[in-house]
Amino acid sequence: xxxPPKNPVRDAIxxxxxxxxxxxxxxxEDAAKTVSAENFVRVLKDVRAEAIRLHKAGTxxxxxxxxxxxxxxxxxxVYRLGLPA
Numbered sequence: 001x002x003x004p005p006k007n008p009v010r011d012a013i014x015x016x017x018x019x020x021x022x023x024x025x026x027x028x029e030d031a032a033k034t035v036s037a038e039n040f041v042r043v044l045k046d047v048r049a050e051a052i053r054l055h056k057a058g059t060x061x062x063x064x065x066x067x068x069x070x071x072x073x074x075x076x077x078v079y080r081l082g083l084p085a
């Protein structure tokens with residue numbers, strides 16, 4: 001049986017949010033810079049896509065203005081990522 005493919009974006013999001021703990025959040029830039037410090041801007045769209053998948057699975061929460069987003073597919077603007085309370 002083969003191992004699932006490595007996902008550095010998912011690993012970065014989960015690692016950083018776990019390190020912060022419940023009640024604390026990270027920025028998408030934090031996760032992107034963990035994946036690629038030089039090209040983090042290019043990684044941001046991947047961070048957002050992975051964050052949406054993880055939010056839907058209930059693994060992390062996407063926060064906007066301090067509150068969990070209602071619909072992860074349509075939120076706009078600045079956001080942060082954290083563990084569920």
